Amino acid sequence: xxxxxxxxxxxxxxxxxxxxxxxxxxxxxxxxxxxxxxxxxxxxxxxxxxxxxxxxxxxxxxxxxxxxxxxxxxxxxxxxxxxxxxxxxxxxxxxxxxxxxxxxxxxxxxxxxxxxxxxxxxxxxxxxxxxxxxxxxxxxxxxxxxxxxxxxxxxxxxxxxxxxxxxxxxxxxxxxxxxxxxxxxxxxxxxxxxxxxxxxxxxxxxxxxxxxxxxxxxxxxxxxxxxxxxxxxxxxxxxxxxxxxxxxxxxxxxxxxxxxxxxxxxxxxxxxxxxxxxxxxxxxxxxxxxxxxxxxxxxxxxxx
Amino acid sequence: xxxxxxxxxxxxxxxxxxxxxxxxxxxxxxxxxxxxxxxxxxxxxxxxxxxxxxxxxxxxxxxxxxxxxxxxxxxxxxxxxxxxxxxxxxxxxxxxxxxxxxxxxxxxxxxxxxxxxxxxxxxxxxxxxxxxxxxxxxxxxxxxxxxxxxxxxxxxxxxxxxxxxxxxxxxxxxxxxxxxxxxxxxxxxxxxxxxxxxxxxxxxxxxxxxxxxxxxxxxxxxxxxxxxxxxxxxxxxxxxxxxxxxxxxxxxxxxxxxxxxxxxxxxxxxxxxxxxxxxxxxxxxxxxxxxxxxxxxxxxxxxx
Numbered sequence: 001x002x003x004x005x006x007x008x009x010x011x012x013x014x015x016x017x018x019x020x021x022x023x024x025x026x027x028x029x030x031x032x033x034x035x036x037x038x039x040x041x042x043x044x045x046x047x048x049x050x051x052x053x054x055x056x057x058x059x060x061x062x063x064x065x066x067x068x069x070x071x072x073x074x075x076x077x078x079x080x081x082x083x084x085x086x087x088x089x090x091x092x093x094x095x096x097x098x099x100x101x102x103x104x105x106x107x108x109x110x111x112x113x114x115x116x117x118x119x120x121x122x123x124x125x126x127x128x129x130x131x132x133x134x135x136x137x138x139x140x141x142x143x144x145x146x147x148x149x150x151x152x153x154x155x156x157x158x159x160x161x162x163x164x165x166x167x168x169x170x171x172x173x174x175x176x177x178x179x180x181x182x183x184x185x186x187x188x189x190x191x192x193x194x195x196x197x198x199x200x201x202x203x204x205x206x207x208x209x210x211x212x213x214x215x216x217x218x219x220x221x222x223x224x225x226x227x228x229x230x231x232x233x234x235x236x237x238x239x240x241x242x243x244x245x246x247x248x249x250x251x252x253x254x255x256x257x258x259x260x261x262x263x264x265x266x267x268x269x270x271x272x273x274x275x276x277x278x279x280x281x282x283x284x285x286x287x288x289x290x291x292x293x294x295x296x297x298x299x300x301x302x303x304x
Numbered sequence: 305x306x307x308x309x310x311x312x313x314x315x316x317x318x319x320x321x322x323x324x325x326x327x328x329x330x331x332x333x334x335x336x337x338x339x340x341x342x343x344x345x346x347x348x349x350x351x352x353x354x355x356x357x358x359x360x361x362x363x364x365x366x367x368x369x370x371x372x373x374x375x376x377x378x379x380x381x382x383x384x385x386x387x388x389x390x391x392x393x394x395x396x397x398x399x400x401x402x403x404x405x406x407x408x409x410x411x412x413x414x415x416x417x418x419x420x421x422x423x424x425x426x427x428x429x430x431x432x433x434x435x436x437x438x439x440x441x442x443x444x445x446x447x448x449x450x451x452x453x454x455x456x457x458x459x460x461x462x463x464x465x466x467x468x469x470x471x472x473x474x475x476x477x478x479x480x481x482x483x484x485x486x487x488x489x490x491x492x493x494x495x496x497x498x499x500x501x502x503x504x505x506x507x508x509x510x511x512x513x514x515x516x517x518x519x520x521x522x523x524x525x526x527x528x529x530x531x532x533x534x535x536x537x538x539x540x541x542x543x544x545x546x547x548x549x550x551x552x553x554x555x556x557x558x559x560x561x562x563x564x565x566x567x568x569x570x571x572x573x574x575x576x577x578x579x580x581x582x583x584x585x586x587x588x589x590x591x592x593x594x595x596x597x598x599x600x601x602x603x604x605x606x607x608x
Contacts, residue, residue, distance in 0.1 A: 034457065035465025036493045042464055042472040093429060098421035117402035121425065122472050125397060128429065129463035132436050136456035144448035151455060152440035153338065159433035160346055161339025168346035168426050189340045 008294040015063050016056035022081045023050055026134060045115045045123035046130075049092040050085065052106050057299070058083045058198040061223075064291050065202025065216050075141045075205050079150065082134040083198055086158050089127035090194075092120050094167060128158070142205065150204055157197040166190025177256040184258075191231070192224035199223070199292075215281050219292070222278040226300045229267050229274070232259040234302070271300045312598040319367050320360035326385045327354055330438060349419045349427035350434075353396040354389065356410050361603070362387045362502040365527075368595050369506025369520050379445045379509050383454065386438040387502055390462050393431035394498075396424050398471060432462070446509065454508055461501040470494025481560040488562075495535070496528035503527070503596075519585050523596070526582040530604045533571050533578070536561040538606070540568065575604045 027047050031038050059080025066076035095102040095110040096117060103113050112120035134140065135151055142150070156162055166189025169178070178186060199220030203213035236259060259267045278296040282289035331351050335342050363384025370380035399406040399414040400421060407417050416424035438444065439455055446454070460466055470493025473482070482490060503524030507517035540563060563571045582600040586593035 031465055032460070034460040035463075035469075036497065037469060037473075037489055038465055039469045039472045039476070041476065042469055046464065089429075093425055096422075096425065098425060118400075118475050119472065121397055121400065121402060122468050122475075124429070125393075125432065126464035126468045128432060129459050129468065132455055133459035133463060136452050136459065144452040148440050148448040148451045151436055155433050155437035155440065156336070156338040159339075159437060160350065160430035161335055161342055164426050164430045164433065165339075165341060165343045165346055168343045168423065169341075171422050171426075172343070172345065185341055193340065 008291060008298065011064075011291060012055070012060055012298075015060045016054075018077060019056050019059040019063075019080050019084060020051060022077055023084065026081060026130070027051070032137075041115065041119060042122055042126060045111050045119045046127055048108075048114055049111045049120075049123050049127060050088045052088075052108055054084070054088070054106065056080075056084060057295075058087055058194060061195065061198035061220070061292075061295065062201055062205075064295065065199045065219075066205045067202075068285060068289055068292060069203055069206035069208040069212055069216075071202060071206030071208075072141055076202065078134055078137075078140045079201060079205060080198075082131040083154070083194065083201075085127040085131040085134065086154065086163075087194060089124040089131075090158075090163055090167070092124040092127070096120060099167070099171065146204060146207070150201060153197060153201065153204065157193040162189050162193035163191075166193070173256055180258070180261060183256055183261070187228045187258075188221075188224070191228050192221065195224035195227055196220035215284070219278050219281045219296075222274045222281070223296050223299050226271055226274040226278070226296065229258065229271050230300055230302055232257040233264065233267055233271075236264065275300045312595060312602070315368075315595060316359070316364055316602075319364045320358075322381060323360050323363040323367075323384050323388060324355060326381055327388065330385060330434070331355070336441075345419065345423060346426055346430060349415050349423045350431055352412075352418055353415045353424075353427050353431060354392045356392075356412055358388070358392070358410065360384075360388060361599075362391055362498060365499065365502035365524070365596075365599065366505055366509075368599065369503045369523075370509045371506075372589055372593055372596060373507055373510035373512040373516055373520075375506060375510030375512075376445055380506065382438055382441075382444045383505060383509060384502075386435040387458070387498065387505075389431040389435040389438065390458065390467075391498060393428040393435075394462075394467055394471070396428040396431070400424060403471070403475065435462075450508060450511070454505060457501060457505065457508065461497040466493050466497035467495075470497070477560055484562070484565060487560055487565070491532045491562075492525075492528070495532050496525065499528035499531055500524035519588070523582050523585045523600075526578045526585070527600050527603050530575055530578040530582070530600065533562060533575050534604055534606055536563040537568065537571055537575075579604045 027043060027050065029038060029043065059077070062080040062083060063073065063076045067073065091105060092111045094100050095105060096112055102110055104110065110120070111123055115123070131154065132151055135147055135154070140147065158164065166186055169182070169186040170190055173182070173186060196217060197220070200213060200217040203216045275296050279293050282293050331347060331354065333342060333347065366384040366387060367377065367380045371377065395409060396415045398404050399409060400416055406414055408414065414424070415427055419427070435458065436455055439451055439458070444451065462468065470490055473490040474494055477486070477490060500521060501524070504517060504521040507520045579600050583597050586597050
C-alpha cells in the first residue's frame with residue numbers, strides 16, 4: 001500500500017464541497033413546485049442531519065465511478081446528493097434512543113438531541129423521501145430509463161432487503177449473536193449495499209457495458225467489506241475524540257463482528273487482501289482508475 | 305346526498321381485496337433480485353403495519369380515477385399498493401411514543417406495541433422505501449417517463465413539503481395553536497397531499513390531458529378537505545370502539561381544528577359544500593364518474 005497522494009485528498013475535499021453546496025441549495029427555504037410549504041423546524045433538522053461535515057464518501061464514489069466511465073458529472077453530483085440524503089437519514093434514525101441511542105455524531109449533538117425525537121424521525125423520513133425526488137426531478141440530466149433503473153436499484157439497496165434490513169439484523173444481533181455467515185449478511189446489508197450502489201451507479205449514469213457494471217459492482221462489494229472491517233477495527237482501537245462519537249461500544253455490547261471473531265491481525269491481513277482484489281478489478285482501466293484505487297486504500301486505512 | 309349503493313360498497317371491498325392480495329405477495333418471504341435477504345421479524349412488522357384491514361381508500365381512488373380516464377388497471381393496482389405502503393408507513397411512525405403515542409390502530413396493537421420501537425421505525429422506513437421500488441419495478445406496466453413523473457409527484461406529496469411536513473406542523477400545533485390559515489396548510493399537507501395524489505395519479509397513469517389532470521387534482525383537493533373535516537368531526541363524536549382507536553384526543557390536547565374553531569354545524573355545511581364542488585368537477589364525465597362521486601359522499605359521511 002502506498003501513502004495517499006495530496007491530489008487524492010484534494011479531490012475528496014473538493015468533491016465534498018461540491019455536494020455540500022448542492023445539498024445546501026436543495027435544502028434551502030423556498031418550496032419547490034407542488035411542495036405546499038417547507039416547515040422551518042423540520043427543514044432545520046434535515047439540514048442538521050446532512051450538513052454536518054461528513055466525508056461524503058458515497059457521493060465521492062458516485063462521482064469517481066461515473067468519471068471513470070465517462071458519464072455526466074452533473075448527473076453524478078445530483079445522484080451523490082440523493083445518496084447522501086439516504087445515508088444521513090439512516091444515521092439520524094440509527095442514532096435514536098430506540099436504536100443505537102447516540103448523543104454525538106461527528107462531535108455534534110445528534111438530531112434528536114438538538115431537536116427532539118419526533119422531529120428526528122420526521123427529518124429522517126423526509127430525507128429518505130427527498131432522495132427519490134432529487135433523482136426524479138427534471139434538473140437531473142439523465143433519461144427516464146436511467147432514472148427508473150437507478151431509483152429501483154437505490155430502493156433495493158436502502159430498503160428491507162438492504163440497509164434497513166441490515167439495521168434490523170444488527171439490532172437482533174444484540175439479543176442473539178449471529179454466526180460468521182450471519183455477520184457477513186448483516187454487514188453486506190447494513191453498510192455494504194449503499195457503498196456497492198455508490199460504485200455500481202457510476203456505470204448506470206454512464207450507460208456503460210454490462211461488464212463495466214459488474215466490475216464496478218464487485219469493486220463496490222470489496223470496498224464495502226473493507227469499510228466495515230476498518231470500522232470494526234476503529235471501534236476497537238480509536239478514541240472517541242478522533243471519531244467524534246462514542247467508541248468501544250461493540251465490545252461493551254458483546255456485539256459480534258468479524259474482528260471479534262478472528263482478531264485484529266486477521267482483520268488487517270483481510271483488509272490488505274480486499275484492497276488488492278479491489279485494485280485488481282480496476283486493472284483494465286489503467287491509470288484512469290487511480291483515484292478509485294486510492295479510495296479503496298483510504299477506506300482500508302482510515303483512522304476516523 | 306343519496307345513500308351509498310350496494311355496488312359502491314361491493315366495489316370498494318373488491319378493490320381492497322385486490323390490493324391486499326398484491327401487498328401480501330409483495331411482502332412475501334422470498335427476496336427479489338438484488339435483495340440480499342428479507343429479515344423475518346422486519347418483514348412481519350411490515351406486514352403487521354400494512355395488512356391490517358384498512359379501507360384502502362387511497363388505492364381505491366387510484367383505481368377509480370385511472371378507470372375513469374381509461375388507464376391500465378394493473379398499473380393502477382401496483383401504484384395503489386405503493387401508495388398504501390406510504391400511507392401505512394406514516395401511520396406506523398405517527399403511532400410511535402415520540403409522536404402520537406397510540407397503542408391501538410383499527411383495534412389491533414400498533415407496530416411498536418406488537419414488536420418494539422426500533423422495529424417499528426425500521427418497518428416504516430422500509431415501507432416508504434418499498435413504495436418507490438414497487439413503482440419503478442419492471443412489473444409495473446408504465447413507461448419510464450410515467451414512472452419518473454409519478455415517483456416525483458409521490459415524493460413531493462409524501463415528503464417535507466407534503467405529508468411528513470404536515471405531521472411536523474401537527475406536532476408543533478400542540479405547543480402553539482395555529483391560526484385558521486395555519487390549520488388549512490397543515491391539513492393540506494398532512495392528509496390532503498396523499499389523497500390529492502391518489503386522484504391526480506389516475507390521469508398520469510392514463511396519460512390523460514392537462515385538463516383531466518387539473519380536474520382530478522382539484523377533485524382530490526376537495527375530498528382531502530372533506531376527509532379531514534369528517535375525521536375531526538369523528539374525533540369529536542364517535543366512540544373509540546367504532547373507530548378502533550382512541551378518540552376525543554384532539555379536544556383533550558387542545559388541538560386546533562376547523563371544527564373546534566367554527567363548530568359542528570358549520571363543519572357539516574362545509575362538508576356538503578365540498579362534496580357538491582367535488583361532484584361538479586366530475587360533471588363533464590357523466591355517469592362514468594358515479595363511483596368517484598359516491599366516494600366523495602362516502603368520505604364525507606363515514607362514521608369510522
